[in-house]
Amino acid sequence: MDYVLMFYEPAEAFGERTSPETAGPYWGAWSAYVQALQASGLVKGGAGLQPPRAAATVRLQDGRRHVQDGPFAETKEQLGGFFLIDAPSLDVALEWAARSPAASYGCVEVRPVMPPMPAGAGPAG
Numbered sequence: 687m688d689y690v691l692m693f694y695e696p697a698e699a700f701g702e703r704t705s706p707e708t709a710g711p712y713w714g715a716w717s718a719y720v721q722a723l724q725a726s727g728l729v730k731g732g733a734g735l736q737p738p739r740a741a742a743t744v745r746l747q748d749g750r751r752h753v754q755d756g757p758f759a760e761t762k763e764q765l766g767g768f769f770l771i772d773a774p775s776l777d778v779a780l781e782w783a784a785r786s787p788a789a790s791y792g793c794v795e796v797r798p799v800m801p802p803m804p805a806g807a808g809p810a811g
Contacts (some may be wrong), residue, residue: 688771690796691732691768693766693788694792695763697738699788700766712787715787719785723785729770730770730771732767735766738756
């Protein structure tokens with residue numbers, strides 16, 4: 687089954703990505719994790735994300751687009767990246783979530799992916 691691992695990090699962790707003092711250890715931990723996850727053969731896709739200040743949130747109100755700079759919610763932890771994996775069970779997905787660097791200083795949300803919608807399904811079909 688496919689699962690998405692979503693890595694949430696506090697603002698300080700986003701700062702560690704570019705700080706001369708902390709970038710090496712930060713990226714070293716992530717590099718080791720990514721290499722191990724890729725070696726497992728479970729990875730279907732994924733990416734790190736730019737910091738929350740690079741985000742934009744879009745809403746439609748009365749048919750008009752409204753764009754807000756930044757993420758939807760001001761929270762202590764922000765989405766820093768994700769992986770889509772094909773794991774044999776939720777337990778395996780949870781094990782990989784726990785192994786990530788974000789699990790020790792932020793959190794990792796694990797969600798099963800819905801199966802693709804059949805062709806022709808929905809109101810237009």
